[in-house]
Amino acid sequence: MTPPRKLHIKSYGCQMNVYDAQRMVDTLAGEGFVETAQAEEADLVILNTCHIREKASEKVYSELGRLRVAREEAARQGRDMKIAVAGCVAQAEGEEIIHRAPVVDVVVGPQSYHHLPQLLERASRDGKAIETEFPAADKFGFLPQPKPGAIRARGISAFVTVQEGCDKFCTFCVVPYTRGAEVSRPVDKIVDDVKRLTENGVRELTLIGQNVNAYHGEGPDGKSWPLGKLLQRLAEIPGIARLRYSTSHPRDVDDSLIEAHRDLASLMPFVHLPVQSGSDRMLAAMNRKHTVKDYRDVIERFRNVRQDIAFSSDFIVGFPGESAEDFSATLALVMQIGYAAAYSFKYSPRPGTPAADMRETVSTADMDERLARLQELIDSQQSAFNRAAIGTTVDVLFERPARNPGQIVGRTAWLQPAHVMASPDIIGQVMPVKIESLERYSLLGELAPAATRHRATPASNQISIGA
Numbered sequence: 110m111t112p113p114r115k116l117h118i119k120s121y122g123c124q125m126n127v128y129d130a131q132r133m134v135d136t137l138a139g140e141g142f143v144e145t146a147q148a149e150e151a152d153l154v155i156l157n158t159c160h161i162r163e164k165a166s167e168k169v170y171s172e173l174g175r176l177r178v179a180r181e182e183a184a185r186q187g188r189d190m191k192i193a194v195a196g197c198v199a200q201a202e203g204e205e206i207i208h209r210a211p212v213v214d215v216v217v218g219p220q221s222y223h224h225l226p227q228l229l230e231r232a233s234r235d236g237k238a239i240e241t242e243f244p245a246a247d248k249f250g251f252l253p254q255p256k257p258g259a260i261r262a263r264g265i266s267a268f269v270t271v272q273e274g275c276d277k278f279c280t281f282c283v284v285p286y287t288r289g290a291e292v293s294r295p296v297d298k299i300v301d302d303v304k305r306l307t308e309n310g311v312r313e314l315t316l317i318g319q320n321v322n323a324y325h326g327e328g329p330d331g332k333s334w335p336l337g338k339l340l341q342r343l344a345e346i347p348g349i350a351r352l353r354y355s356t357s358h359p360r361d362v363d364d365s366l367i368e369a370h371r372d373l374a375s376l377m378p379f380v381h382l383p384v385q386s387g388s389d390r391m392l393a394a395m396n397r398k399h400t401v402k403d404y405r406d407v408i409e410r411f412r413n414v415r416q417d418i419a420f421s422s423d424f425i426v427g428f429p430g431e432s433a434e435d436f437s438a439t440l441a442l443v444m445q446i447g448y449a450a451a452y453s454f455k456y457s458p459r460p461g462t463p464a465a466d467m468r469e470t471v472s473t474a475d476m477d478e479r480l481a482r483l484q485e486l487i488d489s490q491q492s493a494f495n496r497a498a499i500g501t502t503v504d505v506l507f508e509r510p511a512r513n514p515g516q517i518v519g520r521t522a523w524l525q526p527a528h529v530m531a532s533p534d535i536i537g538q539v540m541p542v543k544i545e546s547l548e549r550y551s552l553l554g555e556l557a558p559a560a561t562r563h564r565a566t567p568a569s570n571q572i573s574i575g576a
């Protein structure tokens with residue numbers, strides 16, 4: 110028997126890339142590849158790249174520089190190391206990548222991962238292989254499902270792509286160009302995937318898509334189903350303890366999603382809802398298709414059905430033309446909403462997007478100053494949110510042993526890590542935890558008295574709120 114070939118895959122950027130990397134591993138498992146954590150010993154290294162900001166995009170080239178050295182060393186030992194660039198930089202730059210980094214053998218866009226085995230073959234034969242088409246066929250139909258062992262090894266929390274691409278065309282964003290138009294997977298296919306995951310120990314599911322709440326997949330009744338209805342269906346699958354979804358656009362929050370938050374105990378009360386700016390003038394220039402008031406109204410609709418709901422968001426500072434007043438309006442919105450967490454970024458012009466041609470740029474000094482002020486405010490909100498947990502009893506889904514011996518770590522409904530001293534038997538279960546203290550971003554506590562402990566059971570769907 111020939112020994113298995115070794116595959117090292119490194120993902121940058123969003124959760125979609127993490128999921129795609131797993132699909133690539135599953136595809137290549139069929140070709141006799143096994144994963145290794147060491148790039149140096151791999152027969153194939155895949156960089157699964159992100160193009161969202163310049164910094165993310167440039168990382169791939171510094172990594173390729175390091176890989177060139179590793180490949181030379183492998184060659185000295187008589188080993189052939191192939192190098193592939195996948196993901197959104199591959200899609201955006203195509204063969205440009207090979208010009209800039211001749212060490213690359215394969216360039217493969219996000220819609221073509223199911224062709225990886227053929228592309229590797231082509232690279233062995235012809236030297237290089239590039240594929241960055243947007244094929245008409247749904248790649249998901251061609252991607253092999255993970256084996257039970259692989260699902261178990263990945264733990265109790267899994268991502269499932271339900272939607273890909275974006276039709277919103279925010280003026281700063283490359284996603285509509287790198288991931289293409291919105292496509293939703295049919296409900297039945299998603300249900301099959303989820304059953305396979307739950308049968309192999311998965312308890313928490315995050316539905317992912319670039320604009321996940323634009324989901325409009327075909328249901329078993331032949332009609333187009335919104336995300337809320339898909340969530341209702343998935344909550345019925347035995348074994349599902351928690352459902353999440355990411356990332357949503359404020360414009361696409363419909364009644365079905367609000368109703369799902371009202372009706373499903375397993376749908377977690379934590380929503381990532383990027384707003385980008387608190388200034389209507391900037392939102393218009395960004396082509397966000399909503400105003401600050403629209404956003405506040407959407408938040409209100411969620412809060413009306415689920416009082417314990419919390420939000421996170423993304424912000425861009427220094428978008429072209431952003432004045433001191435515009436930025437103050439962002440701070441004011443953050444104060445009004447009160448976030449549990451948020452990400453903020455300096456605007457980075459992306460080639461090919463409309464905003465890249467806008468003239469009124471903001472100085473680096475102003476951007477730095479605004480970012481620091483915004484992050485300070487967000488940090489203080491996040492700390493306050495975490496501190497508020499001290500003294501309360503909250504449900505935690507336990508995931509794995511912690512670094513500290515004897516401790517098990519899980520997450521609260523709001524994704525806060527929570528540590529307790531307990532037996533590893535609790536992994537995979539939802540248990541109430543009395544929170545005692547906070548250490549940086551982690552909560553520390555102890556399991557609540559046995560009488561109130563419960564095993565996570567297949568979702569009992571109804572909860573009553575606001576009665």
Ligand code: 5AD
Nearest residue numbers: 281282383423424454455456457459
């Ligand atoms: N510059 C800075 N941040 C960006 N984002 C997207 N495009 C850019 C850009 N050109 C941010 C947005 C988005 C998040 C994923 O990345 O805030 O929500």
Ligand code: SF4
Nearest residue numbers: 275277278279282284
């Ligand atoms: Fe990019 Fe999100 Fe806007 Fe789509 S909605 S263009 S993914 S920022």
